[in-house]
Each structure stands twice: as C-alpha cells, then as structure tokens.
Amino acid sequence: MSNYSDKLRIGWERLQKAGNDPELLGYALVSFHGALADYFRQWLAANSAIEAETYSKLQDRQALNWQELIDLMQKYGNLSYEARFRINNANRLCQEVNHGNPFQGTRADVEDYGKFVQKQIANPYAASLPKNNPRSYSQTNTFQLNNLAEIFRNEINRSNNNPLITSYLLCAVGFLGIGGLHRLYNGKILTGFLWLFSGGLCGVGQFVDLFLIPRMVDEYEQKLRLKAGVSPYGVPLNQPVVSTSTYRPTANQLMVKLIEAAEKNGGTLTVTQGVKATGVSFAEVEKSLKEMFKSGYVRIDNDPITGAVTYHFHEL
Secondary structure, eight states, X not given: OOOHHHHHHHHHHHHHHHTTOHHHHHHHHHHHHHHHHHHHHHHHHTOTTSOHHHHHHHTOTTTSOHHHHHXXXXXXSOOOHXXXXXXXXXXXXXXXXXXXXXXXXXXXXXXXXXXXXXXXXXXXXXXXXXXXXXXXXXXXXXXXXXXXXXXXXXXXXXXXXXXXXXXXXHHHHHTTTOXXXXXXXXXXXXXXXXXXXXXXXXXXXXXXXXXXXXXXXXHHHHHHHHHHTBOTTSOBTTSOOOOSSXXXXXXXXXXXXXXXXXXXXXXXXXXXXXXXXXXXOHHHHHHHHHHHHHTTSOEEEEOTTTOOEEEEOTTO
C-alpha cells in the first residue's frame, strides 16, 4: 500500500548530503514526514476497528488530511499529546517548504525528527490489533513481517552507507548458515525468507547470488528512488529546481531582452511574459518596464480580455 520505509531511507540519504543547506534539509524533513504519514495510513488500514467510511478515505490521499490522520492515530494507536505536537510542528515546516519558502529549522531539528519518525515506525502498534477478523489478522501479520524487514534495512543503512559492500557482507553470513539476509536487505522479501529457511537453497543459491548482487543492488536503489520521487542524483522530481547561482543581467541588458521579447510578441508585453523571457523576478521586470514607460518608449494599457496590464512598444 505504501513505501514508508523507502521515504525514511531517502530522508537519511538527503540529510547526509545536506550539510547545513536549508533547502536540502527541508527536503529531508519532507521525506521523514511523508514516511510517517504512509506508516500511519498503512497501520490504520490494517486495524479492523476502523469504520468502513474511514477505511475508504485512507485509500485516497486527498480525502484525509494530516489533522484527521493524527486524530485517528490518537484514538486507535494511543498517540501521545507530545508526539501530536511534534508532528504538527513538523507539518507546519513541511507546508512552508512545499510552498517554496526557506526551511526555518536546523540540521539538528531534522535529525531529531528523523529519529522520532523511525521510533514511531518501530513502535509495535499492530501487536494490539484484535484477532477476531481473519482478514485484518492476516493483514496485520503481513504488515508486521514487512515492517521488521524494513526496520532491518534502515538500521543497517544507518551504520553503513555503501549498499554493495553491505550486501556482500550479508551474503557472506549466509555461508555460516544464515542465508538470504542480502536478499531481505535489497527488498526481495519472499526469496529472502526462502533462502533463510533453506540455507540459501543448500548453499547453491547463496553462491550464485555472489554474481547477481551488483544488479540486485542497482535495481533496488533505482526502485527506492522512483518510489520516493527523486532522481538518481537525489533531486526531488516534479518540483521546481531552485538554482543557487542565478545569472542576473544588467539594467541595459534586461531592457534589450524585454524589447526582443516584445518584438516576438507583436510589440506588446506583460510582466509575466517578461519574466518568462528573461528569467528574472517580477519586481525587476516591472521596474524595467516602468522605466521605459517614464522615458516614453512604451505606453501602458490593459488587455481587453484578461485585464492584464500590457506594455505597448509603439516603435516596434
């Protein structure tokens, strides 16, 4: 249903790369917060005490907001008031980041929240679920099994950030009698447990995997990044990329660019069109156009359809 462990892992990766960069720290916080939301939804969906209407809303991410999600976890999962306050504060910071505002916290704040989220995910809420519903009990067992495997992977990643070396070390353990750990680590849950209970298919499968591990690691890393919505370089997908170094033309260069844009547009230009053509801010474009208006090179009018302020370059 969800990929909370993937988002948790991406959160730690982003935090490691962030240093003290506010933008990257904000992205790490968003990953941790998203992991917690996915975990809460999955846990609630496995709880047979949840009403049918609420269960259907859990399947639609747009139908249940954070406040409702926290209320449900406080009601069914005994979420503490302290945890509720902490989650609400993180949610506020995430909203600011998602709206393009600078992240207002520190690296220590993000790291503490990551540990808090990891603790919440490791909290065995599901152990208290009722067993009188066969479907729910089956879902709970599957949920707990996957949860243990995901916590196992996350804890290893915290101590060793090289998945390939970690995979080979876990594979080596298989030759001592505990097979399949490298498969569990790389998300192959079913075959991982098969290897675990069969001694790595009597050692044969364990040996063959020595040659398959590099591809196994690459496939799983790619899967994690796609699920978490980031590129192979850790940059969030479907989000505006904010450049840390922006080319800013001089006043005269900006005027020339605006005139060229107006010429292509039939002698007229709006502020928005100017921003799109030059890449500078609305305030700078508007300031430059007003200076040309004061000098008599353009006249100001309103678009008869949209009502937008339009600058007419009467010499073009």
